[in-house]
Amino acid sequence: MPHRDAAYNLARWILRGRAQAEDVTQEAFLRAYRSFGGFQSGNARAWLLQIVRNCCFTWLQQNHVAEEMTEFDELTMPPKTENPESLAMASYDRERLQRALEDLPAHFREILVLRELEGCSYKEIAAITTRPIGTVMSALARARQQLRFLLTEPVPKGAGRDL
Amino acid sequence: MTCELTQTRLHAYFDGEMDAIGAAEFERHLEACPDCEMRLAAEEKLRAALSGAQLYERAPESLRKKLQISLPKAAVPPPVSRSRAESWRWLAIAATVVLATLLGWQYLRSLNRFSQQQAMAALIVDAHLRSLQPGHLEDVISTDQHTVKPWFDGKIDFAPPVRDFANNGFPLMGGRLDVIDGRTAAALVYGRRKHIVNVFVAKTQPGDSLNGSGELQGYHWVAWQQNGFTFTAVSDTASADLDQLKQLSLAP
Known part of the structure; x- marks a missing residue:
């Protein structure tokens, strides 16, 4: 099954859970198989990932993960000027980075995972998220800024998400 | 700040x-x-x-197994029972498939022609960008067509038409040799206000894919044929400028 890892990884980060990711990836693959006629030659990975992310956001909506549905324009922004401390970030362990990434709004998580983990081009990300390239570019800039901001926040006690 | x-x-x-x-x-x-x-x-x-931090998480084995079981089921169409009326339907389907294949083939051919043209345009724009690197623009620097034209003598197996259009706002700046898609071309360099225009001249060959005009990465190109030569003008100036240069070049 081509792009199985890509599909699962994207779902895992958008949904912030491994069990959900397995279910939704399976659902997405079934949908992709049934609608293969709708696939017009080109980038199969982008086509599949578009179905995966749509399934993910439908899942979030159905499960009333309300704050996840914030659109780009409504997303809260970190302070405009970054302090030298956040720019000169220290090294972070996997757990810290994972928590920061999961604390980002879903649309930021999605775009960062596609770019940094999946290595998609702006064009591919635009196709997958059905947004203009300009929006992708500015969202990516904001996502990175916010991730850095979260990484400099003090760690709350007992934080950490159970998967 | x-x-x-x-x-x-x-x-x-x-x-x-x-x-x-x-x-x-x-x-x-x-x-x-x-x-x-x-x-x-x-x-x-x-x-x-x-x-x-190696955050990428690969699909677990359990998902692979689930997909293996569920996907073939989704892909196989339900069994059909054949009858006389059904065989007519199959004939109709077969005819549709043949027709669709033919149409698809036509479409792919036109697509292929289009992508060949795109590829050629990309080569031309690359050559233009290469020429803008310091020291690459001209091998012979002269505003005189009677200096530029003989310079090509013996360097290529054809004599490209070289004309100065300074009176019309396209002063000749020089020329050089270039290789585009494995073929030697004469490159004529013109100025247009503050822009540089490269005009590549090569012998027309059957199957030359570039024709008309287009835009790539913010650069315009215009291609035309005359007296057995293919001319391709490329620049970051307005496409109307390139059209004007084409008309000047086509005029006797």
């Missing part, structure tokens, strides 16, 4: 999404802007941290 380029161009540069010219421009800016330099370093650190 926050440099206004940090929000937009810095990320395009960092992600390798800039063309060569934009990247070179940004690198020049980077040397003079400590703010951008610091932010670029911060982006690099963040990327290193993300990739170092």
Whole structure:
């Protein structure tokens, strides 16, 4: 099954859970198989990932993960000027980075995972998220800024998400 | 102070999404802007941290098994019982398939022609960009067509028509040899206000894919044929300028 890892990884980060990711990836693959006629030659990975992310956001909506549905324009922004401390970030362990990434709004998580983990081009990300390239570019800039901001926040006690 | 380029161009540069010219421009800016330099370093650190943490999670074995079981079921159509009426239907389906294949083939051919043209346009724009690198523009620097034309003598196996259009706003600046798609071409360099126009001249060959005009990465190109030569003008100036140059060149 081509792009199985890509599909699962994207779902895992958008949904912030491994069990959900397995279910939704399976659902997405079934949908992709049934609608293969709708696939017009080109980038199969982008086509599949578009179905995966749509399934993910439908899942979030159905499960009333309300704050996840914030659109780009409504997303809260970190302070405009970054302090030298956040720019000169220290090294972070996997757990810290994972928590920061999961604390980002879903649309930021999605775009960062596609770019940094999946290595998609702006064009591919635009196709997958059905947004203009300009929006992708500015969202990516904001996502990175916010991730850095979260990484400099003090760690709350007992934080950490159970998967 | 926050440099206004940090929000937009810095990320395009960092992600390798800039063309060569934009990247070179940004690198020049980077040397003079400590703010951008610091932010670029911060982006690099963040990327290193993300990739170092190995956050990518591959699909577990359980998912692979589930997909193996569920997908073939979804893909196989329900069994059909055949009857006399059904065989007519199959005939109709077969005819549709043949027709669709024919149409598809036609479509692919036109698509192929289109992508060949795109590929050629990309080669032309590349050659133009190459020529703009310092010291690459002209091998013979002269505004005199009677100096430029003989210079090509013996260097290529054809004598390209060389004319100066200074009176019409396209002063001849010089010429050089170039290789495009494995074929030697004479490149004539014209000025147009502050822009540089390259006109590539090569012997027309059957199957030459570039015709008409187009735009690629912000550069315009116009191609035309005359007296067995194919001319391709390319520049960042307006396409109307290139059309004018074409008309001048076609006029006796």
